[in-house]
Amino acid sequence: MKEGQSTAAARPRPASAPPCRRAAARKRPPRPPAASAVPEILLLNRQRRIRLPLRLLARRARMLLQALGPPKAAVAVVFVSDRRIAQFNRRFLDRRGPTNVIAFPAARGAQPGAGGVLGDVVVSVETARREAQEAAIALGERLTDLLLHGLLHLHGYDHEAGGPQARRMARRARTLRARLAAAEGARSRPGARARGEARRR
Numbered sequence: 001m002k003e004g005q006s007t008a009a010a011r012p013r014p015a016s017a018p019p020c021r022r023a024a025a026r027k028r029p030p031r032p033p034a035a036s037a038v039p040e041i042l043l044l045n046r047q048r049r050i051r052l053p054l055r056l057l058a059r060r061a062r063m064l065l066q067a068l069g070p071p072k073a074a075v076a077v078v079f080v081s082d083r084r085i086a087q088f089n090r091r092f093l094d095r096r097g098p099t100n101v102i103a104f105p106a107a108r109g110a111q112p113g114a115g116g117v118l119g120d121v122v123v124s125v126e127t128a129r130r131e132a133q134e135a136a137i138a139l140g141e142r143l144t145d146l147l148l149h150g151l152l153h154l155h156g157y158d159h160e161a162g163g164p165q166a167r168r169m170a171r172r173a174r175t176l177r178a179r180l181a182a183a184e185g186a187r188s189r190p191g192a193r194a195r196g197e198a199r200r201r
Helices: 019-027 054-068 082-093 125-135 139-154 163-188 190-200
Strands: 041-045 074-080 101-105 117-124
Touching: 041 054, 054 074, 054 139, 054 163, 074 082, 074 139, 082 101, 082 117, 082 125, 101 139, 117 125, 117 139, 125 139, 139 163
Parallel strands: 041 074, 074 117
Antiparallel strands: 101 117
């Protein structure tokens, strides 16, 4: 699925919680964070064929969650194979084949982040790599786009119906991508590194 085309819907049909959420709960149960706390984010790599820039993605996920603002709730991001996401796509969305990203909001029919958990974002690494190759960009950049897309769905944004809602989501995605680029540019400037080192002394 190429950039700009529709990705998986944010609101899967009712079913039991996805296995990724159960796996995340077994590994480290999310605790409702304080209102001023940095949102908790858990990255789970459930595929082994493709090496992932996990530190980069974790840092960007935290920055995006901070930029998105309230609610300050926990998120699990799960990286899977095409085979696995195709299973989720069929079970929860009644669609065949793999897709690039599916978002599972924790609070169906309630405010996003109710109970201190925002939800899960499931990303197919194999599909992301194909899309990155087609767009001639780094895998980390395509994964960041899909991560951002999933986080926007968890915050209540949607594009499935098109029209104003889809335009609103696209505008928000462009704004957040620009903020992320600006923050990373400031972080990489020599002056910023020197100031950071001075603070650590």
